[in-house]
Amino acid sequence: MKVLKTYPEKCIACHSCESACSNLYFKEDNAAKSCIVITDNTPPEMNVCNQCQTCVAACPTLALTVSAQGVVMLNKSLCIGCLMCVAVCPTNSMRTVLGAKNPFKCIACGVCTKSCPTDAIKIVNE
């Protein structure tokens, strides 16, 4: 399974990963639209999808599927925006912006890892 692993003890809460993520998927620098969330506590809490698949079972339209690499993918054309997946996610990693048509989540693309100065996030295959 491909997943983004977090190492909070290394994280310095610079929020670069959030910028990288929201820039890639929403074309704006906005932490509210990042799939990974970093808090300013010490050590920071790093919240991101662990690909547990709980949301997959809850989706009424089969918009959520698991890729060959074990990554949970959201098919926007099937999604009707009910947010049931958001409510069942045990780690609050299915993310949503109120007013948007679909929720969003980490698909372990790894773009954020390149922006992290301390190697606090890493794509691993487990």
Add this chain to the structure above:
Amino acid sequence: MNRKLLAEFKYDLAPIVRGYNRRTLYVNVGTKEIKSKPVSDMMIDKFVGGKGFDLYLMWHGVKDDTKWNSPENEICISFGPLCGNTSYPGSGKSIVTTISPLTGIPVDCNVGGHFGPYAKFSGWDAIELQGKSDEEVIVYIDGDTGMVQIFTAPDTEINSHIFAEELIKEFADSPDKHQFVSVVSTGTAADHVNITCLNFSFWDKRRKVARLKQAGRGGTGTVFRDKGIKAMVVKYSGLKVDTNNPVDLPTLQQTGLKLHKEIEAGDATQCRMHEVGTAHLMEVMNDYDLLPIRNFKYGQMPEAIGLHSREFTALFTQGMADGCWYGCSLSCCKAVDNFKPRTGPYKGMPVCVDGPEYETAAGCGSNIGIFDPKDVVEINFYCDTYGVDTISFGTSTAFVMECYENGILNKERTGGLELTWGNADAALELLHQMASGKGFGVTVGKGVRAMKALFATEYGADPNFLQDIGMEAKGLEYSQYMSKESLAQQGGYTLALKGPQHDEAWLIFMDMVNNHIPTFKDKAEALHYFPMFRTWFGLQGLCKLPWNDIEPANNAETDEPAKVPEHVQNYVDIYKAITGKPMDKVMLIRQSERVYNFQKVFCMRMGKGRRIDDVPPYRAVGPVTEEEYLSRVERYDGHLKDKIGVDPSGKSTAEKMKILREYREDQYQQLIDAVYSRKGWTPEGVPTVEHLKEIGMDLPEVLEVVNRYLK
């Protein structure tokens, strides 16, 4: 399928504005006229939508003397402004009305499935079906292109579990698009009997079957078939979170998400709807002596352990997204997969059975003495696919079983069927007979009221006894709760406009268990508030269950826990977020009051709906037989002593029963006085002109009918 096109109507597709299309679809299957009718501001202001639109359209479609099988009788299906949003749980209901073959007055059913939201998003706020076709037809709405068509229907199989699926496959653009088609159909029993229903489908993407939800009460299927309609089909492929075009999507989403999270956190320890649906009630009802057993004689029996909810949990496939509309995280629509019936035309073939829900498990289980869950599942399956209402089937079968027990019926009269308690084979045979139109099943399918008259005239049975044990009022069979020990619920049942269904008021726990409404005034207030509050769901296209089958964690600490204040506020919030109109909890009740009183007057116009019609059979009020009295002798003797002030010692059971009966019947009448006065009705049950003016339902056509009865 080789279909001939009989009529066609093209219309412009236009986006919905704040929950409304502002037009309704009229289809006359007799003349083949199809047209669009505008929705006026008056309709929205006074009738809101859903059941309100249905009744308004139907009122103007029928005459004072219209019967269920008159060509001008209508089947109206409407959705309501909130219907079809995918954000708030329980938002996909259709409301069906027609003049019922059982009662002769309007019946209304609230049903899930995808038909309603899809028909609404195809461009219609309601559908009005009128006329009678001389050949079999299906009515098709294509919401993707803007077209309504009437086709011939040479189909041979009309039983819903097969027919709905066939039509979905026929009308879907491709095999990966089945989820965009929904079907309304019934089954072969609707050609022969009156206790029938309509099935509204939704395509289950995981199971790859057409699931069926029922517009169950009052014989809607019979009217459908009498009109020569085999099915209605809708196709709509554009669903998104904002298709209903709310003014304030973020608030709608936020309110929905809050409830999703509440359900996720609380359902497993509250009602377990996600695991077992409404069947979670089985042991609760049995524990409180409320589960109907043997035609509502008893509320509790050790055998009922056989129908414990864990038995159904084991039969239902777990972990599925079982919402009857998208976005319902309560997901109560459980199903038994790969069930192989042991009788009938589908014997041995694996089928998917929707349910059993509580009403079915009680009605087709305990109430007829069946305690094997698999037998209940089989009756459930055949009821659905044949188009039979499980509630009326259960109550009607319970009635004939008690008649059999008392010798009013025997093998000769039933065509050889041994209608003893718990005889599942005989119960299933009744169903198969309803479907084939042969045998004693056809008599049972006429419903309890018709059978009472028949058994008195044909077999010389005592009409008073039949009246006492025949669980119907206004011609509709009771749904499956014992009301004997709850005066408020007795009223809840008999005052329900369409007949004794629990969807207007369910007050048993408040009244009997928790004793929160001890006085007549308290009970009358509850019998005002709750029916009005629940009527609102039918105006909006909502399901009642997410209101109080899940509660916020702190609900018990609120000032009125029975109302679930936080959820009431949710409804106010989502109404405002969708329609942009003002709303609060007082206006909400007022919206309902208008439509409720309109329906009341509609019933009067059709000849029923006054005090003389709000009469319970004594079985709903107290013990009819010595056997019943003696089974709970301590309770009833205590009742004589404490409530009536009569010393039971030295009195025969018959004497004690008589005293108890007089007392209880008098209590019931006092209750009715209190409720009518609270509702703004005369002691005869007629809404006063002042009251109609006050609530804004003083339309001339309404006053004209009321004045007939006020003189």
